[in-house]
Amino acid sequence: MTHPRPRWTRMAAASTGLALTVALGFLPGSASADAARDAEVAAAGAKAAGDTLPYLVNADTDRGTTARVTKAIAAADGKLVKAYERIGVFIVHSANADFAKELRGVRGVDSAGAARTAPLKPAWTDEDKEGAPKPYSLADAPKAAADQEPLEPEQWDLRAIKSDKANKINPGSKKVTVGVIDTGVDDTHPDLAPNFSKSQSANCVGGVADTSDGAWRPYTSDAYHGTHVAGEVAAARNGVGVAGVAPGVKVASIKVSEPDTQLFFPESVVCAFVFAADHGIEITNNSYYVDPWLYNCKDDPDQRAIVDAVGRASAYAQKKGLLNVASAGNSNHDLDSDAIVDDSSPDDTTPVERTIDPSECWDIPTQLPGVATVSATGVQDLKSYYSTYGKGWVDVAAPGGDKYQIPDNPSKNGRILSTMPDGAYAWLQGTSMAAPHVSGVAALLKSTHPYANGAQLQQLLKAQADNPGCPEFYDPDGNGVEDSTCEGSKRSNGFYGKGIVDALDAVR
Numbered sequence: 001m002t003h004p005r006p007r008w009t010r011m012a013a014a015s016t017g018l019a020l021t022v023a024l025g026f027l028p029g030s031a032s033a034d035a036a037r038d039a040e041v042a043a044a045g046a047k048a049a050g051d052t053l054p055y056l057v058n059a060d061t062d063r064g065t066t067a068r069v070t071k072a073i074a075a076a077d078g079k080l081v082k083a084y085e086r087i088g089v090f091i092v093h094s095a096n097a098d099f100a101k102e103l104r105g106v107r108g109v110d111s112a113g114a115a116r117t118a119p120l121k122p123a124w125t126d127e128d129k130e131g132a133p134k135p136y137s138l139a140d141a142p143k144a145a146a147d148q149e150p151l152e153p154e155q156w157d158l159r160a161i162k163s164d165k166a167n168k169i170n171p172g173s174k175k176v177t178v179g180v181i182d183t184g185v186d187d188t189h190p191d192l193a194p195n196f197s198k199s200q201s202a203n204c205v206g207g208v209a210d211t212s213d214g215a216w217r218p219y220t221s222d223a224y225h226g227t228h229v230a231g232e233v234a235a236a237r238n239g240v241g242v243a244g245v246a247p248g249v250k251v252a253s254i255k256v257s258e259p260d261t262q263l264f265f266p267e268s269v270v271c272a273f274v275f276a277a278d279h280g281i282e283i284t285n286n287s288y289y290v291d292p293w294l295y296n297c298k299d300d301p302d303q304r305a306i307v308d309a310v311g312r313a314s315a316y317a318q319k320k321g322l323l324n325v326a327s328a329g330n331s332n333h334d335l336d337s338d339a340i341v342d343d344s345s346p347d348d349t350t351p352v353e354r355t356i357d358p359s360e361c362w363d364i365p366t367q368l369p370g371v372a373t374v375s376a377t378g379v380q381d382l383k384s385y386y387s388t389y390g391k392g393w394v395d396v397a398a399p400g401g402d403k404y405q406i407p408d409n410p411s412k413n414g415r416i417l418s419t420m421p422d423g424a425y426a427w428l429q430g431t432s433m434a435a436p437h438v439s440g441v442a443a444l445l446k447s448t449h450p451y452a453n454g455a456q457l458q459q460l461l462k463a464q465a466d467n468p469g470c471p472e473f474y475d476p477d478g479n480g481v482e483d484s485t486c487e488g489s490k491r492s493n494g495f496y497g498k499g500i501v502d503a504l505d506a507v508r
Contacts, residue, residue: 051095051119051120052093052094052095052119052120053093053094053095053099053114053115053116053119053120054081054091054092054093054114054115054116054120054207054265054267055078055091055092055093055094055099055100055103055112055113055114055115055305056089056090056091056092056111056112056113056114056115056266056267056270056305056306056308056309057069057073057089057090057092057103057109057111057112057305058088058089058090058109058110058111058112058305058308058309058312059088059090059106059108059109059110060088060108060110061085061086061087061088062108064108065088065107065108065109066083066085066088068106068107068108069090069103069106069108069109070083070090072102072103072106072109073090073092073103075102076094076096076098076099076102076103077094077095077096077099078092078093078094078096078099078103079092079093079094080092081093081206081207081208081267082207082208082267082271084270084271084274084313086274086316087274087312087313087315087316088110088312089270089309089312089313091115091207091208091267091270093120099112100112100113100114100301100302100305104301110308111301111304111305111308111309112301112305113300113301113302113303113304113305113306114302114305115265115266115267115302115305115306116265116291116292116346116348117292117346117348117349118292118346118348118349121260147168148164148243149235149237149238149239149240149241149242149243150239150240150241151241151242151417151425152164152242152243153409153410154242154409154410154411154413154417155242155243155409155417156379156399156407156408156409156414157232157379157399157401157416157433157437158243158245160377160379160381160399160500161245161398161399161437161441161500161501161502161503161504162502162503162504162505163243163245163246163440163441163444163503163504164243165503165504166444166503166504166506166507167237167243167247167248167503169504169507169508170248170444170447170448170507171237171246171247171248171249172234172246172247172248172249172440172443172444172447173248173249173446173447173450174248174249174250175447175450176246176249176250176282176283176443176446176447177197177200177249177250177251177252177280177281177282177283178233178234178246178249178250178251178252178281178282178283178284178285178436178439178440178442178443179200179251179252179253179254179272179276179281179283179284179285180226180229180230180233180251180252180253180254180284180285180436181254181256181269181272181273181276181284181285181286181288182225182226182229182230182253182254182255182256182257182285182287182288183218183223183224183225183226183227183255183256183257183262184203184216184217184218184219184223184226184227184253184255184257185201185216185217185218185226185227185230185251185252185253185255186217186218186227186419186420186421186422187201187216187217187253188423189227189231189419189420189421189422189423190238190240190241190423191231191235191236191238191240191241191242191244191419192227192230192231192234192235192236192251192419193236194236194238195234195235195236195244195247195248195249195250195251196250196251196252196253197250197251197252198213198216199279200250200252200276200279200280200281201215201216201252201253201254202215202216202253202254202255202275202279203215203216203254203255204254204255204256204268204269204271204272204275205255205256205257205258205259205268206267206268206271207267207268207270207271208271209271209275215255216252216253216254216255217253217255218255218421219259220259221420221421221422222262223257223262223421224420224421224426225257225262225287225432226253226255226257227419227420227421228416228418228419228420228426228428228433229285229287229418229432229433229435229436230251230253230419230436231244231418231419231425232244232245232416232418232433232436232437232440233245233246233249233251233285233436233439233440233443234246234247234248234249234250234251234440234443235247235418235419241419241425242417242418242419242425244440245436245437245439245440245441245443245444245503246440246441246443246444246447246503248447249440249443249444249447252276252279252281254272254275254276254284256268256269256271256272256288257288261348263291263292263347263348264288264289264290264291265290265291265292266290266306266309266310266364267309269290269310269313269364269365270309270310270312270313271313272284272313273310273313273314273316273317273324274313274316274317276317276322277316277317277320277322278320281322282321282322282323282443282446282454283322283323283324283325283439283442283443283446283454283457284317284322284323284324284325284439285325285435285436285439286324286325286326286327286365286366286371286435287326287327287430287431287432287433287435287436288327288432289329289363289364289365289366290306290310290364290365291346291347291348292345292346292347292348292349293306293345293346293347294329294331294342294344294345294347294363295340295342295345295356295358295361295362295363296361296362296363296364297356297360297361298360298361298362299360303361306364307362307364307368310364310365310368311364311368311369314365314368314370314371315368315369315370317454318370318454318455321453321454322454323372323442323454323455323457323458324365324368324370324371324372324454325371325372325374325435325438325439325442326365326366326368326371326372326373326374326435327366327373327374327376327400327430327431327432327434327435328366328373328374328375328376328387328388328389328390328393328394328431328434329363329366329387329388329431330386330387330388330430330431330432331386331388332385332386332387332388332389332483332484333358333388333389333390334358334388334389334390334484334485334494335358335363335367335388335389335390335393335394336358336390336391336392336393336487336494337358337390338357339355339356339357340355340356340357340358341353341354341355342354342355342356342361358390358393363388366393367393370454370455370458372395372396372438372442372458372461373393373394373395373497374394374395374396374397374398374431374434374435374437374438375387375388375389375394375396375397375400375431375434375495375496375497376397376398376399376400376401376402376429376430376431376433376434377397377398377399377400377402377434377496377500378399378400378401378402378404378405378414379399379402379405379406379407379414380405381468381500382402382405382468382471382474382476383397383471383474383476383484383486383495383496384400384401384402384405384429384431384434384476385402385403385404385476385477385483386402386429386430386431387400387431387434388431389484389486389494389495390494391487391488391492391493391494392494393494394494394495394496394497395458395461395462395497395498396438396461396462396465396496396497396498396499396500396501397434397465397495397496397497397499397500397501398434398435398437398438398441398500398501399416399433399434399437399500400416400429400430400431400432400433400434400437401414401415401416401427401428401429401430401433402414402415402429402476403415403429404476404477404478405476413427414429415427415428415429415433416428416429416433418433437501438461438501440503441461441464441501441502441503441506442457442458442461444503444506444507445457445460445461445464445506447507448506448507460506461498461501462497462498462499463498464501464502464505464506465496465497465498465499465500465501465502466499466500466502466505467490467491467492467493467496467498467499467500468496468499468500469489469490469493470486470487470488470490470493470494470495471486471495474486474495
């Protein structure tokens, strides 16, 4: 199995005596670039060979255009998979190498392009599933106080944003749901089952929502990312394991990762945003980037179609009152710089190095308008060494873990402890872990201000945040070399945006 691409780093647990499921170290590679041409050649080669590719066609939303585009799709040898007519996005499969080019010439079409560079693969079967790890016992857990969950002494992150204190005032409302757009959530986990919303969960892989029972669960125990994120948001205070930032709210799973690669392709994410908007979800957590491009350059027709399609779906959700929260990324990139080297794209075929301008080539959904972008911090309230940042791009910050910032918890582990499939728990670090802390605080804000829409929740998030200001010299690994430069003021800067979220202020 290839490594998945969500925004986290998989790290081994420190020796604690806890029988935790342990994930080995992995940090997604840094990004890349001038390869759009080479990638286009590779994609054209796949098309020329007669392989079927998924396409995105983005058009005006009037009835005349919809009818015209539907007819043109069939004429260009395309099979319509799903038409999201309200946002003008059509998901199509075609083996015609000129499909996108032909659709771009149709009146009313704004953009059209391939959603990936690799051809579609055969359907997933049960034979592809891998064995699940054994669940562990809490017998050796550190001693917790009477008002704590058994593993809460290990959760330095809850104390860092005062969610332990906030929960005593308001643990969150059952009327608020956070949708975890991710690899799926194991809703049978004892920490997640009490707060899980089946009616608001689905499998959106491929672009069409499947709401059959259990479709939202991870394909295998290796696809644990979404379960870890869900626990950070809303693990119940029920005397078992860990606590979430907002243990009283509901959590839903919208699965978007491919079964074999765990990649997050745009057609699946389009489905997820629309499904969340149409099923009463108030907040979505997005701890990933949309594959296959780490950065989507709008002067490339295929990448432009991805930005357009996912952007329309995100905007549709926001217009219906949702707040979309996204992780900033783990590449330590400055999104406010003039140039970034991306050497990981496309990640579904052969990456080619390119240099991009982050103001023109966007990380999706992180850089979409209206999305709350989150950087990661450690126990010292210092930007995590891996966290991407950027003045004007980062909105707020939250604990994501940092191996260089060691807390005074029983295991002396600076990463984030949360739920895993099959009743297990593990330590992870990444902006993937920071975003669900913000989603949890946003859920507490929504519980406190039930009539606030997504845009208002984002403003409330910024207002209650505490900003440590730029460090004088940022050297997280202590080698005497400044690793990143923070620009901005005490009120707003590239490392923390408006500041680190504060759950206690959110419920006051």
